[in-house]
Amino acid sequence: PRPEEGQLEFSVECSPVVGPGFEGQSGEFIGLGLTHMIKKIFLTSPNTFNLKSLCVLSGRQNWCLYVDTLILQMGGNLADMVMLAVRAALENTRLPKTVVVEEGEVPEIEISDDPTSLIQLDTSGIPLCVTLHKLGSKVLVDARRHEETCSRASMHVAVNQTGKVCGIHTSHGGNFTPKQVLSGVETAVTQSGVMFDSLRE
C-alpha cells in the first residue's frame, strides 16, 4: 500500500442461517467468489474510491476500513445486492476528524471527540452491479432464486454512474454469443442508469 493511501478490506460471508445447502464449503465458496469480484472492481478501476481520502498522516497513519458483508437470506441476485450494500455502507460511514499535533520530532494525531465533526466518504465512483441470466434465448435481469436455478449462464456487469463498464465477470458455464454479451452489457448500462436515478431520490 502506498504511504498516502488508506486501505479497504472486503469480505463476504454466507451465514448458515440461509439454508441447509449453504453451510460449510458451499457457503464459503459463494462468499469467496463475491469477495473476489468486489476486490477486483475496487482494485482495478482507478476512479472507484479515492484511497487518499483515508489518509491521516502520510507515511505513518492511515485509516483501514473493513467492509464485511453477511448474507442472511438468499432471494436470488446476490451480487447486485452485495454491491449495493457495500456502496450504501460506505456512504453511511462517518470518520472522526483528526488533527495533527506536532509535539517535538514525532507528529501525533488527536482524534476529535466532538460527535458532530465527522468526515463523510465520497462514494460517487462506486459502481453498481447488474446480473444477467440467460434463459433460452432471452436475457433476464434481477432473477429470483428459482429463476436462477433455471438459467444456463450468468454474467455480472458492474457499471458506474457515468455509464462506464467497470467489470464483467461470467460464472456457471457462461454460454453467450458475442452479440449477446454486448447486448447484455447495453441492457446492464441502461438498467444501472435506472438504479442510480432511483438512488438519488
Place this chain on the structure above:
Amino acid sequence: FNKTKQSLRMHTFYTTKPEQTHSWHSFDINSSHKSDTAPVRSDTDFRPVFFQLSAVSNARGSCYLEWGGNKILCSVFGPRESTLRRDEFSIKGRLVCEVSLCPFSSLHSSNKRRQLSLDTERLSSLLVSSLESSVCIDKYPKSQIEVCLLIIQTESWSLPTAAVLSATLALIDARIEMWDMTVGCSCLIRSENSVKMDPTWDEVEEGEYLGLLSIFYQPSLNVVSGVECEGELTQLQLIKGMDSCIEGCLQLHKYVETKLKEIILKSREKK
C-alpha cells in the same frame, strides 16, 4: 457491431522448441536480469506458443504449454467415480479443476493486483465455468473428470487464458468427448482504436490503459464461455476489445488445429 479484420501476425506464434534457459556461462554480474535482447512487441503480436501433449505418462491425457512467460503442466484424470455424496445421483458428469501454483512460479510481490490474479481458487472456478460448456458431460453420467494444473512459471496477466488452453489440449489428449475447443485471448484497451494483444505484467503495470479484457471463446459454436473485464470502459471500447480478442482466438485456434493434425500424422507414421 462490425467485425474489423485485423491481420494479426501468425509467424510469431510458431515455435518448435520449448524456451531455452540461458547458459550459466553467459551470466554477467553487471548485466540486468531482464532480457535486453527481447524484441519490442507491436500491438498485434502474440507471444510465442509451444505445447507438447502426453507429457505426463500416468495421466489419461496431459499437456505442457509454454505461452510467453507462462509454463503450465496440465493433466486430466477420469472419468472416475464421482466424489459427490453417494446418495446424490447425477445424470450429468462433473468437471473438477484443481490449480496449484509452484512457490517459485513468480516473483514474490506485495502488489495486490498480482496477488489477485494468482488466486488459485478463483482460477479453478473460472476454468470449470469456461470448459464445462465444451465438454460433453452428458456422456459421462455419475462420473467426474479431474483436470489438474501445475503452474510452473507465470509472469503475465494472461495466466487464465494460458490455463484454459492447456486444459483444453489436455482434455483433447485424454480423448474426452468435447463439443468444441475453448481458447482464450486477452488484450489491453487503450482507447477506441488502440488495443494491445496479450499483455505481460510489466506492460500492464507500466502502461496507461483504460481496461483489460480476457475472453474465452469456442470458435465452432461461436460461443463466448467466459468474459473477465476490468477497468473503466465505454461500450464502444468494449466492442473494439471484444472484436480483437475474438480475432485473436480464431488465429490461435487455427494454429493449434494445424499443430494437432501434424502430431496425429506423425504418430500414425511411426506405426
